[in-house]
Amino acid sequence: xxxxxxxxxxxxxxxxxxxxxxxxxxxxxxxxxxxxxxxxxxxxxxxxxxxxxxxxxxxxxxxxxxxxxxxxxxxxxxxxxxxxxxxxxxxxxxxxxxxxxxxxxxxxxxxxxxxxxxxxxxxxxxxxxxxxxxxxxxxxxxxxxxxxxxxxxxxxxxxxxxxxxxxxxxxxxxxxxxxxxxxxxxxxxxxxxxxxxxxxxxxxxxxxxxxxxxxxxxxxxxxxxxxxxxxxxxxxxxxxxxxxxxxxxxxxxxxxxxxxxxxxxxxxxxxxxxxxxxxxxxxxxxxxxxxxxxxxxxxxxxxxxxxxxxxxxxxxxxx
Numbered sequence: 001x002x003x004x005x006x007x008x009x010x011x012x013x014x015x016x017x018x019x020x021x022x023x024x025x026x027x028x029x030x031x032x033x034x035x036x037x038x039x040x041x042x043x044x045x046x047x048x049x050x051x052x053x054x055x056x057x058x059x060x061x062x063x064x065x066x067x068x069x070x071x072x073x074x075x076x077x078x079x080x081x082x083x084x085x086x087x088x089x090x091x092x093x094x095x096x097x098x099x100x101x102x103x104x105x106x107x108x109x110x111x112x113x114x115x116x117x118x119x120x121x122x123x124x125x126x127x128x129x130x131x132x133x134x135x136x137x138x139x140x141x142x143x144x145x146x147x148x149x150x151x152x153x154x155x156x157x158x159x160x161x162x163x164x165x166x167x168x169x170x171x172x173x174x175x176x177x178x179x180x181x182x183x184x185x186x187x188x189x190x191x192x193x194x195x196x197x198x199x200x201x202x203x204x205x206x207x208x209x210x211x212x213x214x215x216x217x218x219x220x221x222x223x224x225x226x227x228x229x230x231x232x233x234x235x236x237x238x239x240x241x242x243x244x245x246x247x248x249x250x251x252x253x254x255x256x257x258x259x260x261x262x263x264x265x266x267x268x269x270x271x272x273x274x275x276x277x278x279x280x281x282x283x284x285x286x287x288x289x290x291x292x293x294x295x296x297x298x299x300x301x302x303x304x305x306x307x308x309x310x311x312x313x314x315x316x317x318x319x
Contacts, residue, residue: 217276
């Protein structure tokens with residue numbers, strides 16, 4: 001069977017490696033084009049491209065996978081199956097029809113929950129205790145195809161989106177190889193999703209990291225951990241921006257003055273929320289490195305009673 005692999009970020013790299021290790025080497029790897037990134041706008045390649053080149057695999061970087069021009073490039077490969085992991089484009093019917101055995105995807109949620117580009121982030125932002133992994137057949141709708149199988153995964157206390165993503169990427173790679181084997185043998189299940197149970201996980205915007213201290217402590221903590229490593233949770237202190245990278249729930253009950261510093265401790269800074277409070281443990285000021293919040297409090301003279309944040313209407317964006 002001729003397999004094509006489509007993926008872009010670091011999350012997809014373990015899946016590519018596991019396919020190669022299992023003797024399921026792709027005929028080609030499709031990934032997003034190189035793009036300028038960071039303040040210096042230096043051109044960078046997707047993580048999948050770098051890994052594919054290391055493995056000696058053919059790499060293709062079309063602007064649009066579903067364009068007639070790129071499909072003409074793929075046809076001579078006579079691909080039977082497309083394996084997709086965090087590629088970053090929705091495939092059109094003409095592309096899906098190219099693969100006789102279909103197109104399968106690894107998605108880091110228990111579909112139909114959290115369909116979309118950022119399920120790992122939103123599972124933490126929303127305060128979920130569990131998430132999971134789903135292998136499924138792609139169709140024309142976003143993350144709505146028939147499920148092959150799923151596996152539940154606990155979200156650890158005080159786990160960032162980056163940490164959870166790395167853990168799910170490794171386990172998901174093993175599940176993906178199993179799914180490919182089932183498809184090759186013609187034994188893959190096709191379990192229809194219940195669309196009435198679907199929720200969305202839209203791509204994160206910088207505004208999704210803006211802290212509204214009037215929210216409950218669980219929500220504030222979720223935003224801090226769920227936007228790490230990008231875009232970061234942002235607030236204001238003394239009129240200057242401050243990024244919050246890690247926190248813990250200090251207390252979940254009791255109504256506090258929103259954004260008020262309640263205590264300054266060696267391990268961090270306790271800040272009041274609309275309900276309860278959080279212990280902020282890692283912060284960053286513009287142009288500086290991330291540092292423990294306790295060290296920040298000493299160096300920047302954080303005091304009890306000072307107020308963080310701006311008075312803004314609560315965000316209506318939901319995960």
